[in-house]
Amino acid sequence: MKNTFRIQVVLLFLITASAFTQQEKMNFGIFSGVSLSTNSYTYETGSNYLDTSYSNDAKTGFNLGMFAAYDFERNFSVKLQGQYTNKGGITNINTYTSTDLTYIERSYRNTINYIQFSLLPQLNLPFSKNSNESKAYFNAGGYLSVKLSASEKIENQTVYQYLDTERDISNSLTGTDAGLIFAGGIVYKGFLIDIRYDLGLTNIVDDPDFNDALDISNNSINFSIGWTGGF
Amino acid sequence: MAGQEDFKMKLIKKILLITALAYIFAALNTGCETPIGQIVPYSGNWKFTFSYDNGSVFASSNILIQDTGAFCGKITVMETGNIFYIKGDVSGYGEITGGFADSCSAPVTGKIIGSFTELMGAGYASGTFTDTLQNPGYKGTWQARRN
Numbered sequence: 001m002k003n004t005f006r007i008q009v010v011l012l013f014l015i016t017a018s019a020f021t022q023q024e025k026m027n028f029g030i031f032s033g034v035s036l037s038t039n040s041y042t043y044e045t046g047s048n049y050l051d052t053s054y055s056n057d058a059k060t061g062f063n064l065g066m067f068a069a070y071d072f073e074r075n076f077s078v079k080l081q082g083q084y085t086n087k088g089g090i091t092n093i094n095t096y097t098s099t100d101l102t103y104i105e106r107s108y109r110n111t112i113n114y115i116q117f118s119l120l121p122q123l124n125l126p127f128s129k130n131s132n133e134s135k136a137y138f139n140a141g142g143y144l145s146v147k148l149s150a151s152e153k154i155e156n157q158t159v160y161q162y163l164d165t166e167r168d169i170s171n172s173l174t175g176t177d178a179g180l181i182f183a184g185g186i187v188y189k190g191f192l193i194d195i196r197y198d199l200g201l202t203n204i205v206d207d208p209d210f211n212d213a214l215d216i217s218n219n220s221i222n223f224s225i226g227w228t229g230g231f
Numbered sequence: 232m233a234g235q236e237d238f239k240m241k242l243i244k245k246i247l248l249i250t251a252l253a254y255i256f257a258a259l260n261t262g263c264e265t266p267i268g269q270i271v272p273y274s275g276n277w278k279f280t281f282s283y284d285n286g287s288v289f290a291s292s293n294i295l296i297q298d299t300g301a302f303c304g305k306i307t308v309m310e311t312g313n314i315f316y317i318k319g320d321v322s323g324y325g326e327i328t329g330g331f332a333d334s335c336s337a338p339v340t341g342k343i344i345g346s347f348t349e350l351m352g353a354g355y356a357s358g359t360f361t362d363t364l365q366n367p368g369y370k371g372t373w374q375a376r377r378n
Binding site for chain 1: 272
């Protein structure tokens with residue numbers, strides 16, 4: 001009976017110590033920032049003779065998220081990140097003037113809202129030998145995004161006139177997106193600055209009319225600030 | 232001194248007058264533009280490809296859809312070299328109706344139906360065509376992409 005009690009006490013101690021140690025190796029953070037998103041855009045028109053010109057621009061977006069990182073070694077961690085982000089891009093199409101055809105520039109600004117999860121191995125470069133509190137870091141990993149909504153604003157501009165319309169394009173896009181993330185940042189006394197590049201690897205178009213001809217993937221550069229100094 | 236002030240005032244008045252006239256001219260003059268609300272979203276150049284029911288290409292053509300949605304373009308039948316015209320209208324909602332004709336001013340025969348759609352700037356249209364009065368073999372499907 002006594003032995004059983006001792007074993008229970010030792011086990012409880014070991015579990016508590018282990019939990020305490022893991023807690024020290026674990027850190028949490030929140031971040032928010034802006035992003036510049038573009039669409040990698042391939043449209044097979046089926047002809048080399050084009051009377052219409054295509055170009056792509058970046059659009060600004062917003063992201064907000066949190067992460068948990070576990071330090072396996074002093075210089076190596078793994079970060080699990082979840083965030084709300086909006087991606088998308090702008091496609092400009094110019095239709096040249098002709099008989100009974102007004103010159104018009106159509107600008108298609110699409111905004112796709114995602115919840116994004118990423119798993120990021122992290123290389124840590126601490127600023128001091130004794131503490132891991134302030135450091136530079138680099139990440140490379142993958143992400144999986146789940147689409148929340150998608151819309152497209154179409155701006156029509158002639159020489160003298162302007163008209164815009166907006167529509168839902170959720171049903172024409174895939175429900176998920178996946179890709180790679182390359183990031184780097186600095187943590188200084190709990191504050192962090194992070195720069196991240198999201199490289200989409202999947203075609204987000206899911207519309208039978210366009211599946212053969214249109215290939216669009218998400219790319220974005222994200223600038224974030226955050227806090228990881230404890231809560 | 233007073234003469235200099237008068238000169239400045241006259242200059243300012245002239246600049247204001249020219250600016251106002253330029254603004255009024257720009258505001259009133261929309262050139263030969265169609266009112267933007269009347270321009271169909273699918274106006275511009277499109278490449279049409281017509282195929283027989285068995286999938287082989289019947290004809291292809293680059294066709295200009297006008298501001299109002301009206302179009303008329305020449306097509307050449309691949310096998311025979313016969314030339315005729317495809318003529319019709321595209322509505323603001325992307326529905327296309329039309330037929331075939333000997334010229335853009337001639338009445339249409341047969342029927343072309345289908346619809347246009349677009350996504351993130353990419354345009355696509357598809358439908359069916361038939362002109363069996365002209366030739367029993369003239370029927371099939373068509374596709375078009377913004378060109």
